[in-house]
Amino acid sequence: MFQRGRRTARLTAGLSIVAAGALALSACSGSDSSSGSDAKSGPFKYLSFSENTTIQDTLKTLASGQCADANSKAELQVTTQPQASFDQQIQLLAGQGALPSIFPAGNSPSVAKELDRSSSLVDTGAELEALGDSDDILPAAKSTIEKLYDGKDYVLPTELNVEGIWYNKKLFADNGIEAPATWGDLTADAAKLEAAGVQPFAADGKDGWPLTRLIGNYIYRSVGADALQAVADGKAKLTDQAYVDAAQAVADLGAKGYFGKSVGSIDYTTAMNQFLTGKAGMYYMGSWALANFNDPKQNQIGADNIGFVPFPTVSGGKGGSELAANVGVPLALSKKSYDSGSKAWLDCIAKNYGAAALKGSGTITGFKVNGDAGKVPALTKSVQEQIDSSTDTVLWFEALFDPKATTTSQTNAALLVNGKLSAADFMSKIQADLG
Amino acid sequence: MKSVFGDRRAVILLLTPALLVYSLVMLVPVVWSLGYTFFEGNAINGFSFAGLDNFRELLSDPDAHAALWFTVRFALVLTVVQVAMGYLLSLLYVFVLRRASSLVRTLVFFPVILPTVAVSLLFQQLFEYAPRNGPVNSLLNVFGIHSVDWFGSSGSAFWVLIIMETWRSMGFYAVLLYAGLVDIPEEILESARLDGASGVRLVRHVVVPLSLPVLLSSVIFSINGTLKIFDSVVALTNGGPGSSTTPLTVYMFQTSFSYGEYGYGSTIALLLTMLCLVVTLFIFRTSRRDTTKA
Numbered sequence: 001m002f003q004r005g006r007r008t009a010r011l012t013a014g015l016s017i018v019a020a021g022a023l024a025l026s027a028c029s030g031s032d033s034s035s036g037s038d039a040k041s042g043p044f045k046y047l048s049f050s051e052n053t054t055i056q057d058t059l060k061t062l063a064s065g066q067c068a069d070a071n072s073k074a075e076l077q078v079t080t081q082p083q084a085s086f087d088q089q090i091q092l093l094a095g096q097g098a099l100p101s102i103f104p105a106g107n108s109p110s111v112a113k114e115l116d117r118s119s120s121l122v123d124t125g126a127e128l129e130a131l132g133d134s135d136d137i138l139p140a141a142k143s144t145i146e147k148l149y150d151g152k153d154y155v156l157p158t159e160l161n162v163e164g165i166w167y168n169k170k171l172f173a174d175n176g177i178e179a180p181a182t183w184g185d186l187t188a189d190a191a192k193l194e195a196a197g198v199q200p201f202a203a204d205g206k207d208g209w210p211l212t213r214l215i216g217n218y219i220y221r222s223v224g225a226d227a228l229q230a231v232a233d234g235k236a237k238l239t240d241q242a243y244v245d246a247a248q249a250v251a252d253l254g255a256k257g258y259f260g261k262s263v264g265s266i267d268y269t270t271a272m273n274q275f276l277t278g279k280a281g282m283y284y285m286g287s288w289a290l291a292n293f294n295d296p297k298q299n300q301i302g303a304d305n306i307g308f309v310p311f312p313t314v315s316g317g318k319g320g321s322e323l324a325a326n327v328g329v330p331l332a333l334s335k336k337s338y339d340s341g342s343k344a345w346l347d348c349i350a351k352n353y354g355a356a357a358l359k360g361s362g363t364i365t366g367f368k369v370n371g372d373a374g375k376v377p378a379l380t381k382s383v384q385e386q387i388d389s390s391t392d393t394v395l396w397f398e399a400l401f402d403p404k405a406t407t408t409s410q411t412n413a414a415l416l417v418n419g420k421l422s423a424a425d426f427m428s429k430i431q432a433d434l435g
Numbered sequence: 436m437k438s439v440f441g442d443r444r445a446v447i448l449l450l451t452p453a454l455l456v457y458s459l460v461m462l463v464p465v466v467w468s469l470g471y472t473f474f475e476g477n478a479i480n481g482f483s484f485a486g487l488d489n490f491r492e493l494l495s496d497p498d499a500h501a502a503l504w505f506t507v508r509f510a511l512v513l514t515v516v517q518v519a520m521g522y523l524l525s526l527l528y529v530f531v532l533r534r535a536s537s538l539v540r541t542l543v544f545f546p547v548i549l550p551t552v553a554v555s556l557l558f559q560q561l562f563e564y565a566p567r568n569g570p571v572n573s574l575l576n577v578f579g580i581h582s583v584d585w586f587g588s589s590g591s592a593f594w595v596l597i598i599m600e601t602w603r604s605m606g607f608y609a610v611l612l613y614a615g616l617v618d619i620p621e622e623i624l625e626s627a628r629l630d631g632a633s634g635v636r637l638v639r640h641v642v643v644p645l646s647l648p649v650l651l652s653s654v655i656f657s658i659n660g661t662l663k664i665f666d667s668v669v670a671l672t673n674g675g676p677g678s679s680t681t682p683l684t685v686y687m688f689q690t691s692f693s694y695g696e697y698g699y700g701s702t703i704a705l706l707l708t709m710l711c712l713v714v715t716l717f718i719f720r721t722s723r724r725d726t727t728k729a
Contacts, residue, residue, distance in 0.1 A: 261584075266565060
C-alpha cells in the first residue's frame with residue numbers, strides 16, 4: 001500500500017513537471033502574429049545589411065518623426081547581418097518561418113523570387129493600392145521592379161539609381177570634346193583623352209560589374225530593350241553574334257588601354273578616386289555615387305565640374321535611349337509577420353521615405369518626394385529630374401542571370417578587357433552557366 | 436583505478452557524454468552532408484530526391500575539374516616547398532645556429548600567428564602592379580626588368596600564393612621538424628662523424644632516415660592543410676583572375692552558399708573528403724613500407 005502510494009506520488013510529480021514545462025513553453029511561444037487590427041502588434045523588425053546604414057538611419061528618423069504613430073503600434077527594431085552571408089541567413093529564416101517584418105530582398109533577384117514562390121512575401125503593389133499609396137512609387141521605379149521580378153511588385157525601392165556616364169567637364173573642354181551621344185563619339189572622345197595623356201575611363205575591374213554593365217548597355221542599345229529578357233527566356237543566346245559583338249566592343253576599349261593599366265587590380269574606391277581627382281575623364285557608375293560627388297573632401301574636381309549622360313546609342317542599333325536603372329537595396333516584407341503594425345509602417349514609408357532619405361543622406365529613392373527634402377545639391381537635382389521624366393528603364397547585364405552566371409560574368413570581365421579571354425569565350429562561359 | 440576501468444557500467448557512464456557530444460557535432464553533420472549529396476533544393480522551398488544527378492554533374496562540370504586540378508597542383512607544390520623550407524630551417528637551427536637559434540626561430544615562427552587576411556593584404560601590397568608599383572615590382576625595375584602584373588595571370592598569381600603560404604607556414608614546419616631533429620641522439624651523429632660522414636652525406640644518410648617519422652607527419656599535416664586551403668585564396672586572389680586560382684573548398688562554398696545548391700555543394704565536399712583520405716592513406720602506406728626497409 002505504502003509502495004503504491006510512493007509510486008503514485010512520483011507519477012504525479014513527474015506529470016506536474018511536464019505540465020509546468022508545457023505551460024512555460026506555450027508562454028515563450030508568444031501570440032499569433034495574425035491578430036486583429038486593433039490588437040497591439042509585434043515589433044517591426046528590420047534585418048539590415050551591416051554595411052548599409054542609410055536605410056536603417058532613415059527608418060529610425062521616420063520612427064521618431066512622421067512614423068511615430070506606426071512606431072507606437074509596432075516598435076522599430078533593427079538587427080544587422082553582413083551582406084556576404086545575408087542570403088544564407090534569409091534562406092535559413094525563411095526555412096524556419098521566422099523572417100523579420102522587413103528586410104533587403106537578397107543579394108540577387110533570384111533570392112526574392114524564391115521567397116515569392118514559397119508565398120513568404122507581401123504583395124506590396126496590391127497593399128499599396130489598397131492603402132491608396134500607389135502613386136507614391138515613381139513610374140521608373142515600378143518599371144525597374146517589374147522587369148527585375150517577373151512583372152510582380154513585392155519589393156520597395158529604397159533607392160532608384162540611374163546609371164550612365166559621368167564625365168569631367170573641364171577635361172572635356174580642355175581637349176575640345178563634347179559629351180558622347182553615340183558609341184562612335186565615345187570611342188573618339190576616349191582616343192582624344194588618351195592622346196592627351198589622360199586616362200579615358202576609370203573602372204573597378206576587381207569587382208568586374210562596372211565593366212559588364214558596359215556590355216549590358218551596349219546590348220540594350222544594339223539588340224533592343226528586351227535583348228536580355230530574350231536570353232533569360234531562352235529565345236536568344238549570349239553566343240549569338242550580336243551579343244558577342246557587344247563584349248568585343250568593350251574588349252576593344254581595353255585593348256586600346258582606355259581603362260588604364262591592369263584594370264583587374266583597380267577596386268571600387270580607387271576607381272572613384274581616379275575620377276574625383278581628375279585622373280580619368282569618364283566614369284560609368286550609378287547615381288548612388290552622388291553621395292561621393294557631393295562630398296568636397298572626396299571630390300577634388302568639384303561637383304559643378306561633373307556632367308552626366310545616358311549610355312550612348314549604337315549606330316544601327318534597335319534599342320531606344322532608356323536609362324539603365326536599379327533599385328539599390330530593395331526591401332521586402334514578410335507575409336507571416338504582416339500585421340496592423342507592419343501595415344501602418346508600410347503606409348508611412350510609402351508617404352515619407354522619399355523625402356526623409358533625400359534630406360538625411362541625399363539618396364534618390366523610388367518613392368515620390370512628399371514634403372520638405374531640405375536643400376538638394378544641383379547635380380543631384382539634375383539627375384532627379386531625369387529620373388522623374390523617365391517612364392521606362394533597362395536593367396543591368398546580370399540582372400536576370402542566376403548567381404553562378406553572375407559570378408562567372410563578373411570574375412572574367414577583367415580578363416576580357418585585358419585581352420586574356422576572347423569575347424566569344426567570355427560569352428560562352430556565361431551561357432554555359434545559364435544552360 | 437583498475438576497478439573503475441574494469442566496471443563496464445562505469446566505462447559506459449564515463450564515455451557516453453563525450454561520445455554523445457562528438458556524435459552530435461562531428462558525425463551527425465558529416466552523415467547529414469553525405470545525405471544531401473542525393474538531394475537538390477534549398478531551405479526555402481525544401482529538398483527533393485535527385486538520385487545520382489549531383490554525381491553526374493560533378494563528372495561533367497568543367498569548373499569542378501578545374502578546381503580539382505588547381506587543388507591537387509597547389510597542394511603538391513606547396514607541400515614540397517613548405518616542408519623543404521621547414522626542413523632546411525630546422526637543419527640550420529640544429530647544426531649551424533645551435534643554441535643561438537631561439538631568436539631566429541621566434542622571428543621565423545612569427546608569421547604563423549598573424550591573421551591570414553593581414554598577411555594577404557601585405558602580399559597584395561608587396562606584389563602590387565596598379566594603381567602603383569609595389570616593392571617587388573620596384574625592385575625588378577631597379578634591375579631593368581619591367582613590372583609584372585602578378586595577379587593578372589593565373590601562372591603568376593599561383594606563385595604569389597605559394598610564396599605567401601610558404602612564408603606564412605615554414606616557421607611552423609621548422610619548429611615541428613626541429614623537435615624531431617633534437618631527438619636524434621648525439622652519440623649517433625658523433626659516431627657518423629668519426630666514420631667520416633659530414634655535411635650533405637651526414638644529412639642524407641643519417642639525419643634524414645632518423646627524422647623520417649616526423650618528416651612524414653609534417654607531410655601529412657601539410658598536404659591535408661593545403662588541400663583544404665580557403666582563407667588565404669579568398670583574401671589574396673578571391674579565386675582569380677577569372678576562376679584560375681579557385682580550389683575545391685572555395686568552389687564548394689560558392690556552390691552551396693552563393694548559388695544555393697546545397698546538394699551539389701555537399702557532393703563537392705565529399706570529393707574533397709575522399710581526396711584527403713586517399714592522400715593520407717597513400718602517405719601512411721608509403722611510410723610503413725619505408726620504415727620496414729630502413
